[in-house]
Amino acid sequence: MWKNITRQLFAQLSRRLPRRLVQRDPMPEGKAFASGPVPDSLARHCLNVAAMDEHEIWRAFNSHPEGLNAMEVEDQREQYGTNTLPAQKPLPWWVHLWLCYRNPFNLLLTALGIISYSSEDLFAAGVIALMVGISTLLNFIQEARSTRAADALKAMVSNTATVLRVVNDRGESRWCEIPLDQLVPGDVVKLSAGDMIPADLRVFQARDLFVAQASLTGESLPVEKVVRSREPQQSNPLECDTLCFMGTNVVSGTAQAVVFATGEKTWFGQLAGRVSEQVSEPNAFQKGISRVSMLLIRFMLVMTPVVLLINGYTKGDWWEAALFALSVAVGLTPEMLPMIVTSTLARGAVKLSKQKVIVKHLDAIQNFGAMDILCTDKTGTLTQDKIVLENHTDVSGKPSERVLHCAWLNSHYQTGLKNLLDTAVLEGVGQDAARSLAERWQKVDEIPFDFERRRMSVVVAEQEHIHRLICKGALQEILRVSTQVRYNDDIVPLDDTMLRRITRVTDTLNRQGLRVVAVASKTLPAREGDYQRIDESDLILEGYIAFLDPPKESTAPALNALKASGITVKILTGDSELVAAKVCHDVGLDPGEVVIGSDIERLGDDELAQLARHTTLFARLTPLHKERIVTLLKREGHVVGFMGDGINDAPALRAADIGISVEGAVDIAREAADIILLEKSLMVLEAGVIEGRRTFANMLKYIKMTASSNFGNVFSVLVASAFLPFLPMLPLHLLIQNLLYDVSQVAIPFDNVDDEQIQKPQRWNPRDLGRFMLFFGPISSIFDILTFCLMWFVFHATTPEHQTLFQSGWFVVGLLSQTLIVHMIRTRRIPFIQSRAAWPLLAMTLVVMVAGIALPFSPLAGYLQLQALPLSYFPWLVAILAGYMTLTQLVKGFYSRRYGWQ
Template sequence: MKNNWFNKTTKETLQALNSSNEGLLHEEVAQRQQQYGKNELQENQGKTPLELFLHQFKNPLILILAIGALVSFATGHLIDAIAISAIILINAGIAFWQELKAQKSMQALKDMAAPMSLVIRNGEVIDVPASELVPGDMLKIQTGDILAADVRILEAHNLNIDEAALTGESEPVEKHAEALQEKEIPLGDQNNMGFMTTIVTSGHGLGVVTGTGMQTEVGHIADLMSSTEEVKTPMQVRMDTIAKSLMFVALGVVAVVAGIGLFYGMAWLEVINTSISLSVAAIPEGLPTIVSIVLTMGSVKMAKSNALARQLSAIETLGSTTVICSDKTGTLTQNQMQVMKSYDGAGRYWNVSGEGFDLKGEFQPAGHQVPANESLEMMMGLTVASLCNDAEHKVTNGESQVRGNPTEGALLVAAAKVELDLETLTQKGYQVIKKFPFDSARKMASVIVKDGEGNHFLAAKGAPDVMLNHASGFMADGKVLSLSPQVQGSQALATSPADECVAGYHQAIDQFANDALRTLAVGFRELDESQLDKKYEELEKDLTLLGLFGIMDPPRPEVRQAIEDCFSAGIRTVMITGDHALTAAAIARDIGIIRSDDDKVVTGAELDQMDDDELYAICPNVAVFARVTPEHKLRIVKAQQHNNEVASMTGDGVNDAPALRRADIGVAMGITGTSVAKDSSDLILLDDNFSTIVKAVRQGRQIFDNLCKFIRQALTANVGEVSVILFAFLLMGPEMVLPLTPLMILWINLVSDGLPALALGVEPEEQDLMERQPRKRNASFFGNHLGSRIVCRGLALGGASYLAFSWSLGAGHSEMYAQTVAFAMLIFAQLWHLFDSRTFTTLFRKNPFTNKYLLGAVALSAGLSLGVIYTSMGQAVFMTEALQLTHLLGIALAAALPTFLLSGVKEVTKIKWL
């Protein structure tokens, strides 16, 4: 049923749908329900819990460990097999639980739909479930309704619909029934259409259903969401790269060792035992778990700063963000209309301070010293604006709220800032006795008012050009200036004071337009009792203009600094909005998104004329994308990602959901955001504050730093474990004895290494954290020489451990005693190495006492490891022997040498790869 219904007249629409004002017959409804199905959104079937759980075993690390566990069972190493299996289940279980919390975007879309609808069928008005609507149904539209389908408006009586969640339009849209002539019209400008899930804020009307279910605009968004591929975050890509690299390293090392072993003539069982040890040593079993824990700790810290992470992997992505694609309405702006400027007939301007509907604020004279409450025409203008007004303002639990049209609410709030409100006016005897509501044809509204002295006047407000055409005079400095020529002596003045007023008004209108302010003019006309029953056509003329009000949805006060902080951190902010280009560009300049003439503003219509290559080329220079659709937003995010940007998308509406889902990190507003936006996002701003993103970026960068430190520590330990076995294999020949058992290696990876490494997750941030350029999407964990440092330090740790093992055997100690020596040496070497891992420079430049958690973790790890060596249970399980105290002391001191020597060389020579 897709059609340009907005181009058709009401008659043509009814003919095309084979409907009438009497509605459909019940037989026709039944036939159409079979043809079009229920008026519901459809969703794709996701994976079952069992499928999700089995999916976790596709991880290369898990597969290698699983093979190791099976071989351990087969060769009788029962304890090793059980320990490895437990690690596998823990890692798979954590990943499974994260994925089980699946997206519920489609359900949120369904929940937004109206449960019941008022329709005309067989000429009767009846209530039916919204799911039973069909194309051609006649829908009665009333204030407060949630539209249950897409409709072509047939009748509109002061009908206004809030479409902000769907189109990004910051104000309710006035609807009419006239056909539109343009063939391609953005959704936000289709003023004769109503859309599923939008809310009727005022008026009533009649509409014919043109689309149901997936054939609606919301259905189209639902289809985009279900077909939009969720790209892996940079964090997930990097972890996959590490997993694959470790898999190939492990298989390569095992293959080499097996080949050498067979060459030496070693028994298959010995080769298998060695291979199990090597595979366990090459893989940091605790890596997925520790990473999840570090990210969880980061998410807790971020939540305290009002940023709630829905996906743990997205936390680190924040630190990688290179471009923030931000929605305007409700994200950069307050989503509350506010009078920003005012003007009176005497040529005076005032800037109006405040935040949205909050009553705090004042009229600040601009270029003069006259307070607003001393301007008779300004006070009369605010009186007129308050009386000719259908909105309601109230304060509930300290929160200032507006019911009704937000623009009219903004006028009430502005009047309250000079202590003028409806209650005060009522006490003074003002009484509205007749209303002429606003309509789009005449572009104004008016009311007949009776004042406290029994006099009557018409209070009017409307579009400035219309009000000027209906004006016969202007109030300036308390006097009414007529448009008729002023005569002085026998010669008419070439320019009268009234003409100067007209010129001043036009100048003010232009200035407000340049500032992207919606401008309303106010005026009045004195009436006598004989005129009270006349129609508005006769009354709305010969007005005396009082002033102008410039209104907009203002930027959030903290946004300017947040965008500046992003700029300093090398992060571009791009506004993507469904609002008009002029409004968006003005706000973008005001808050610092547009910083030069080179920053472009591109509209959705212009986007439609571009192919993908053209979009890729201009993306780096575009600061604002205006009047865009959900498809445009999705396309823009994809273009940013194609340019190797790590794209964050912020939004609060249904129209933002597909792009939120596609972005590397989707950020939804927690207060004003729809459920659909929240469920499509990775991060929710609990305070709807754009500056919270900057705090989250800082924490994301710190988390990435700490993950790099942790991975350095963990993989250095693994290189040490592999190398000590390789050294033994290569240097001892066929008589090789394993320096470490698989269970010892598991202990090192999970307890003596994993536990202290957790403390690196709370390491204080580096000083240059927010001065660095953001990492690109393809940046590796092993960048900045991290890989070479891991290999270099790991070989040093493994070499030291092998030397201690070889010394012990040479001194005549038992094989078990020598393994215990190697075990203790590697543990203490790793603990010393922790202090070097916590910095990107050297341990000599970092105060060892600034992370108290690390000190505690090192002490706890050392204590637990000593328990493995000196307790009977530890000796029975891990096959260790109690070390002589002199040997233990020597090991603890000798274990520090690799770290201190290499750090010292690096400090002196400045060699980056050490």
């Protein structure tokens, strides 16, 4: 948890590599490639592969155009290993054990134990060793369990690759979906928009393939990949236009490619090996834990010398004072914090999985609970994600079979990322009509969809000498490349009058909640060669197809639940503002004044940040618009979640504090996300948020208890040390007390949480922790001082000869008050009456309290330098504890009214 950077590397590497290792300026022409963090041999290998033709590729990797068979796959895997990064390989148990031991608190306790051993205080050294051992082993066990749980959960949503494999002895091949780690060199891979590049690939078939390489090169724009290099004398492998590298993703187009490197032999794998050796940049959760830890350590480092000086000066025995100060330092060290954090997060992840929420990174749970703004798309979140083709009309709004057939040909023959609109179109044509269309029209070529053009085209032919280009896409984008309109079977110019008529018809459809897609065509003479985007010009607008995606019944209740939980929902969609506004009204979400993408482009960051603060609905957005809005909301101090499932959502998913995707999302969206929902529903999301807050609340309990208890104990020790002629408690007693207290905390991750503690977003706030210490720490000191007075004036333990009675009395009060503070701090309500802890915490509390009372009466009492307390002591004990709980409850009421109770 504290240093285990490797577990998070694979998901976060693509975010960090551009900034830390490989971002560089464009290379001056003619300058030789410098491999930087990867070996020169790898660079030369990549350049050699880029220069190969298709036949050389098959020979080099013992592969074939029909794919590998099972025996060849096994041979390749035996030679090259699995397709896993160095950072993904499990750590040996001894390395994991060392990482669990190596946290600041254990290192500090070890130093204190060595000092105790050097001073021949063997019992103290043994107790410290026991405390370190318990902390380390519990942390090790919990981390191992959480790792297994996280791996099992991630396996449920793992990405796959589409691979051509020989499936039988007859040599028949079939495209198969296999886990990424099963890829081997020589595999033939199919790529389409939204796919992650699963290994290092050499392209041998491509249609308008554009790949986003920002994770490796820092380039903001996608680059095109081709079969034959347009610049064969490349010196930089990352600029080779025939190679695709692991860790990048397909933006648009289709391709087939051969795997030439897997796992740690890939470019990405070599970089991962370097990064795994470095300390990663901590996230917000880790920074919060670190700040709290250092606050407690600084407090201990300041107070321990003060205790030493006061006791040494007043008692005159500096050696005894040193041992006592050493024990105080041990008591002030929150060595169970790593275990509490790990076990709480692991338990939270398992419970979230039962809510259909898969946590890819345990640290994301805290951000989940802290989220106060959720940005989400409309389709599938507010709506049912079951799109139905509602009508198909010409430009005047009359039903048109011609438009439907054009749309069917476009959806049927495109090979890119088929979406729900394509499925609805294909289902909207009868089987007989579909069979007839497929027989009459043969595919010639296609121009794949991308989010810049927001349209895609296929080229088909009915006759040998004539080709027909059919384009389908967003209305505004189709109008941009159209010059004519088919109106009443005539071809007329697209003038202002016709444009106004088109706007009236489509706006009417949009206001009904229908999503409008335009269809256009163009007849061309037959030709050889590929068709390009430039061919999408001078089109004839045929008409529209309109789709209905009705709102979910669960959306309105889910939005109300999120609002009640303090989460503001903002809709970021690429759809029409009229359609989005209609859906928002249907689910009870007031869209207010809608902001569209063209408005955003005219605004500066400060203006857009102010606008985003109050705007609910953003429409007609590009992927970069979404990312910019999320980034600016974060800059304003919000914890922002983004929920998306498409390739256009990947930038915003990475930019958000917590990226949320769904099981059926495209590869790049799932990889960029921190949380995966097994059901695309805001109701599932809301349940997950509540569980995230419950997990965080349990972690906060331990931190609050430790901080306030430590502060109070030190204050009591300082007062007693200044006025008593003997030590208020022996070093041995402090160590035993701390050990028993630690045992009582083990059950905190299993505790219940009050409903009001999970109603609002929760964040780390070290300033609140300091204030909490000042309010609640002195309360225990008040009753410690009353205990001192009790033992001094009532039981007359006033001399060194009677110090054992004094120390036994404070030992019991100190241990019981420290244990009860768990129940006082865990809730703002009245403990045991209005709010009851979970049974494991109650049981541990009872066991420790019984042990604390029994020790002075046990056979061990003499060895521990304790003595049996008189029966008259126990009514006073009950009174002191009752007074302590009453005063704490009163201060809780005042504190929560003034500062709130997180």
